[in-house]
Amino acid sequence: MSQLNLFNETEGFRFPEELLEYFPGFMEPAAALTLMDTLINTVPWEQHVQRMYDREVLTPRLTAWYGDPDKTYHMAGKTLQMHAWLPELQALRDQITHSTGHTFNSVLLNYYRDENDSVAWHRDKESELGNRPVIASVSLGAARPFEFRQLDNHSNKYALTLSNGSLLLMKGDLQQHWEHRIAKAGYRLKPRLNLTFRSIRI
Numbered sequence: 001m002s003q004l005n006l007f008n009e010t011e012g013f014r015f016p017e018e019l020l021e022y023f024p025g026f027m028e029p030a031a032a033l034t035l036m037d038t039l040i041n042t043v044p045w046e047q048h049v050q051r052m053y054d055r056e057v058l059t060p061r062l063t064a065w066y067g068d069p070d071k072t073y074h075m076a077g078k079t080l081q082m083h084a085w086l087p088e089l090q091a092l093r094d095q096i097t098h099s100t101g102h103t104f105n106s107v108l109l110n111y112y113r114d115e116n117d118s119v120a121w122h123r124d125k126e127s128e129l130g131n132r133p134v135i136a137s138v139s140l141g142a143a144r145p146f147e148f149r150q151l152d153n154h155s156n157k158y159a160l161t162l163s164n165g166s167l168l169l170m171k172g173d174l175q176q177h178w179e180h181r182i183a184k185a186g187y188r189l190k191p192r193l194n195l196t197f198r199s200i201r202i
């Protein structure tokens, strides 16, 4: 048993990197920062309340949801309010489709104001996303580590740093077997925006 653990934690464990595709220079760094400023200043950001055991706490980040009309999305039992596409977001979506061949009808924006903002361990497995969703994640602003852990063996971990202007594709069985998070950081951080383009079927 201990040998198995040892094996898992050392050379026997391999994160299935084929479930990710990372393009660090997807956007020009200056264009990425300009887009971040525009979005921070124009998006009607919301802060939701989430249940933590028996308490209600504010979600430690701001969010907004854009997409095609008639799409709704449920997250942790709530229906999110959908805004009609901003031209900047639609242009970015079309650029991702052009580069990757994947299509998307909505985008969830996460605004991490500083090092105290975060997203807890989760999988993006809502039924609207279908079984093996392709999610395209664009990062703007401060670089932060994006961590993964295996659902049924938390000692199997992996992380990559998502830099300004990067694109990460998450695909295949990733949302079945792996959780991900952005942890709070113990050092000062400037703002970061993350845009996750998704295809919602209803």
Ligand SMILES: O=C(O)CCC(=O)C(=O)O
Residues within 6 Å of the ligand: 108, 110, 119, 124, 137, 146, 162, 180, 182, 194, 196
């Ligand atoms: O901020 C990130 O890079 C990830 C956000 C995320 O996991 C999500 O919106 O589901």
Ligand SMILES: [Fe+2]
Residues within 6 Å of the ligand: 122, 123, 124, 180
């Ligand atoms: Fe996620």
